[in-house]
Amino acid sequence: MKWAPALFGLLALALWQAAVWIEHVPVYVLPGPLAIVGAFAADPVGLLTALASTLLVTFAALFVAAVLGGAMAVAMSASRLAQAAIQPWAVALQVTPLPAIAPLIIIWVGDPFVALVVCATIVAFFPLFANTASGLASAPPELDDLFRLYGARRWQTMALLRLPAALPYFLSGLRISGGLALVGAVVAELVAGSGGFASGLAYRILEASFRLEMPRMFAALVLLAIAGIVLNFGLGAVGRMILRRRGVA
Amino acid sequence: MLTVNTVGRVFPGGIEALRDTSLRMDETDFIALLGPSGCGKSTLLRLIAGLDQPDSGRLDWDGGAPVPGDIGFVFQDATLLPWSTAEDNVFLPLRLRGMTRAEAMPLVHAALHRVGLAGFETARPRALSGGMRMRVSIARALVTKPRLLLMDEPFAALDEFTRHKLQADLLEVWKQAGCTVVFVTHSIYEAAFLARRIVLMTPRPGKIAAEIASSLQPVAETRLDPAYAALVTEISRAMAAALA
Numbered sequence: 241m242k243w244a245p246a247l248f249g250l251l252a253l254a255l256w257q258a259a260v261w262i263e264h265v266p267v268y269v270l271p272g273p274l275a276i277v278g279a280f281a282a283d284p285v286g287l288l289t290a291l292a293s294t295l296l297v298t299f300a301a302l303f304v305a306a307v308l309g310g311a312m313a314v315a316m317s318a319s320r321l322a323q324a325a326i327q328p329w330a331v332a333l334q335v336t337p338l339p340a341i342a343p344l345i346i347i348w349v350g351d352p353f354v355a356l357v358v359c360a361t362i363v364a365f366f367p368l369f370a371n372t373a374s375g376l377a378s379a380p381p382e383l384d385d386l387f388r389l390y391g392a393r394r395w396q397t398m399a400l401l402r403l404p405a406a407l408p409y410f411l412s413g414l415r416i417s418g419g420l421a422l423v424g425a426v427v428a429e430l431v432a433g434s435g436g437f438a439s440g441l442a443y444r445i446l447e448a449s450f451r452l453e454m455p456r457m458f459a460a461l462v463l464l465a466i467a468g469i470v471l472n473f474g475l476g477a478v479g480r481m482i483l484r485r486r487g488v489a
Numbered sequence: 490m491l492t493v494n495t496v497g498r499v500f501p502g503g504i505e506a507l508r509d510t511s512l513r514m515d516e517t518d519f520i521a522l523l524g525p526s527g528c529g530k531s532t533l534l535r536l537i538a539g540l541d542q543p544d545s546g547r548l549d550w551d552g553g554a555p556v557p558g559d560i561g562f563v564f565q566d567a568t569l570l571p572w573s574t575a576e577d578n579v580f581l582p583l584r585l586r587g588m589t590r591a592e593a594m595p596l597v598h599a600a601l602h603r604v605g606l607a608g609f610e611t612a613r614p615r616a617l618s619g620g621m622r623m624r625v626s627i628a629r630a631l632v633t634k635p636r637l638l639l640m641d642e643p644f645a646a647l648d649e650f651t652r653h654k655l656q657a658d659l660l661e662v663w664k665q666a667g668c669t670v671v672f673v674t675h676s677i678y679e680a681a682f683l684a685r686r687i688v689l690m691t692p693r694p695g696k697i698a699a700e701i702a703s704s705l706q707p708v709a710e711t712r713l714d715p716a717y718a719a720l721v722t723e724i725s726r727a728m729a730a731a732l733a
Contacts, residue, residue, distance in 0.1 A: 382568040385540050390585040390633075391557035400581070404572050486572045487613035 271455040276462060279455035287444060287456075291463050294440040297353070297425040298418075298471070301360030305417055308361070309368030310410060317376040317402060318394065334366040338424055342431040352439070356428045363424030364417040368410065375409025376402045408488065411479035418475045422468050490514050490636065490669055491537065496546035498532055505694035506532040509546070512688065512697060514637070519663055519670045519707070521684035523677065523724070525732070529695020530673045534639050537671065538562055555637070557586060561630030561668075563640040567622035569614045569629075575601060576610040579629045586633075593632075600628040603662060620651035627659070631666060638663075640672045644679065656682055657709035664707065677728065681705075681720045682712060689724070691731050698731035 253273045259265070260272035267275055280287060312330070316323040342359050349355035379401050387397045429442030441460050448457035483489035491514045498507040507529040514520060522530040535541040537548065538560055569578045579600050583593040601610060604624040614622055623643060630638055644652040656679065663670050674680050680687045687701045701724055705711045 380566070380568060382564045382566065383570070385535075385538075386562065386564075386568060386581075387585065388540060389538055389557065389560065389562050390582045392585045396585055400584070401570070404570065407572075487574075487615060488571050 268452045268454050271458055275455040276458040279453070280459040280463075283456070287441070287460060287463060290439070290441045290444045290460070291467060294422070294425050294429065294442065294464075295467060297356045297360055297428075297440065298421045298467075300357045301364050301424060302414070302418055302421040304357065304361045305364035305368050305421065306410075306414060309365050309413070309417075310372050313369050313372035313376055313406070314398070314403075316373055318398065330366065330369055333362060336362075338363055338427050339431060342428050346428070346432050352432060356425060356432060356440070359428030359431075360421045360424035363427075364421035367416040367420065368413040371409040371413030371416075372406050375406030378409065379405040404486075407486070408479075408483055411475075411482060415472060415475040415479060418471045419468055422464070422471060426464065490516055490518075490551055492549040492551075493533070493537070494546050494549055496533070496536060496543040496548070498529070498536065498541065498543050507536075507543075508694040508696050510695070510697055511546075514669055514671065516636075516669060517667055519683060519685045520672065521680035521687045522671065522673045522690060523675070523680040523687055523728070524690035524695075524698075525675060525692055527692040527695070528690040529692070530690050531641050532695065533690075534641050534671060534673050537637070538639055558582060558633035559636050561633065561635035561638045563623075563626050563630050563638070563643045565642045565645055567614070567619075567626040569622060569625055571614050574611045574613055575606060575617070575625045575628075578614070578625055579632050582629060582633050596632055597628075600632040601625070603631060603665065604628045605658060618651075619647055620655060623647065623655060624658075627662065631662065634666070635668055638666075638668050638670045640670065642673055642675065645674070645676075652679075653712070659683065660707045660709070677721055677724050681717060681724055683707075687724055689728055689731050699727050701727060 257272040257274060260270060260275075265272075271279070312326055316326050338359055341362070345358050346352070346355045349358055383401055384397070387401055392400075425440070426442040429440040430446060433440070433443035433446045441464055444460045445457050445464075448454070448460065480489060493510060493512040493514075496507060496510045497505070499505050510529070510533060512520075512533075522533060524530050532541065536543050539555070540562075569575075570581070573581070576594075576597055579597045580590065580593050583596065584590075598607070598610065601607060604627050606621065606624050606628065609617065609621065609625075612621075614625070617625065626643070630640075644655050647655065659670075660683065672680075672683055674683075681703065682705075685703055685707070687703060688697055689699045689701070690696065691698045701720075703720055705714065705717055705720060711717050
C-alpha cells in the first residue's frame with residue numbers, strides 16, 4: 241500500500257519512455273524521462289541555483305503573507321471598523337489576476353527581488369488572511385461567555401482564547417499559501433523574465449522554450465513540481481507537529 | 490442573596506423568553522429550574538450570570554452586585570480550552586483576574602482534588618472522558634470560591650451511570666463549598682434528586698408555574714429511598730398540571 245504511489249509513478253514513466261522510443265517522437269515535441277534526466281545531469285548547478293532563487297522568493301513571500309495576513313485578521317477580529325475597512329480590499333486583492341498586475345509591480349518596485357516577493361505575497365496572502373480570520377471567530381460562544389463572566393479584558397480574550405483557537409486554521413492556511421507562493425513566484429518570474437530579469441526557475445523554463453530545449457524545460461518543470469510537493473507536505477508535517485505538541489491533534 | 494423581581498426578556502424577533510418572573514435565592518439554597526425546552530430556564534440563568542440583560546424587572550443583589558469570581562457557571566458542554574491542561578483550564582478564572590501561576594496553583598489543585606481529579610492535573614481535555622471533562626469544568630467554576638454556582642444542564646450529555654455519580658458528587662461539593670446552586674435541567678429525576686427547591690417553569694412565554702420543596706437527604710442513597718419516588722411523582726403531577 242505504502243509503495244503504491246511510487247510503483248504507479250515508475251510504471252507511468254516506463255510507459256512514457258517506451259511510447260517515445262516506439263513512436264520515435266522527436267525530442268523537441270516530447271522528450272522521454274531519460275532525456276529529461278540527462279538534461280538535468282548536464283547542468284545541475286544552473287538548475288538548482290535557479291530553484292534556490294525561486295524558493296527564496298517563495299519563502300520570503302510566505303513569511304510576509306503570514307505576518308500581514310495574520311496581523312490583518314487580528315486587526316479585523318479586534319475591531320468592526322477595521323473589518324469594514326479591510327475585508328473588501330482583501331477580496332479585491334484575491335480576485336485580481338496576478339499576471340495582470342505583475343508588470344506594473346515590476347515597473348513600480350525598482351528592486352527585482354522585492355518585486356517578485358510582492359507579487360508572490362499577493363497570491364499567498366488571502367488563504368492565510370481568510371483562514372486566520374475564521375479561526376479567530378471559531379471559539380464556541382460559551383467560551384466567549386466564560387471569558388465575559390470572569391471580566392476578561394479584550395487583550396486577554398485575544399491572547400488566551402482567539403489566537404490559540406486560530407492556530408490550526410492559520411497552519412492550514414500556511415500549507416495552502418505555501419503552494420500558492422510558489423505559483424506566484426513562478427508567474428512573477430515569467431513576467432519579469434520576459435522583461436529581461438534572468439533569475440529563477442521560471443526564467444530557465446522561458447529560456448529553454450525559446451531555444452526549443454524541451455528536455456531542459458521539462459527538467460525545470462519537474463524540479464518545480466518536486467519543490468511544490470515537498471513544500472506542501474513539509475508545511476503539513478510542521479503544522480501537525482505543532483498541533484500535536486499542543487495536544488489538539 | 491438575590492431577588493429576581495418580575496423579570497421579562499423578549500428576544501429580537503419577538504420571542505418572549507421570560508415574563509414576570511420572580512424568584513428569591515438564599516445562601517446555601519440548591520434550586521432546580523425544571524421545565525421543557527423553551528421555558529426560559531437557560532435565559533433566566535444567563536440573566537442571573539449577567540451574560541444577558543432583562544427588558545423589564547430587575548435583579549436585586551443583597552450586599553451589592555457580584556464581581557467576577559462571585560458567580561461560577563457550568564455549561565452543558567465542558568467548554569474547556571482544548572489546548573490547555575486540566576490544571577490550566579482551572580487556572581483560567583484566576584489568571585483572568587491577574588493572579589500568578591504560583592499563587593493560583595494551591596487553589597487550582599484543591600479544586601481539582603475536590604471534584605476527584607487529583608492526579609489528572611496535566612491531562613489535556615482530549616485525554617479525558619466526558620464525565621472527567623465535566624469535573625474539570627466544575628472545578629473551574631469552584632476555584633474562585635463563588636457565592637453562586639449556576640449550572641445549565643451540565644450532565645445532560647453524559648451516560649446515566651456517569652450522570653448518577655456526578656450528581657452524587659455534586660451534592661458533596663455543594664455541602665462542602667457552602668454556595669448557592671441554581672441548576673437548570675429538563676429531567677424530573679435529576680431535579681428531585683439534587684435540589685432542595687424545585688422550581689417548575691412553563692413555555693411560551695417562559696414563566697414560573699410552581700415551586701416544590703424537597704425534604705430528602707442530600708446523599709447518594711436517596712435514590713433508593715421511597716420518598717424520592719414519591720417526590721418524582723409529585724413533581725410529575727405538578728408539571729403535568731402546569732403544562733395542561
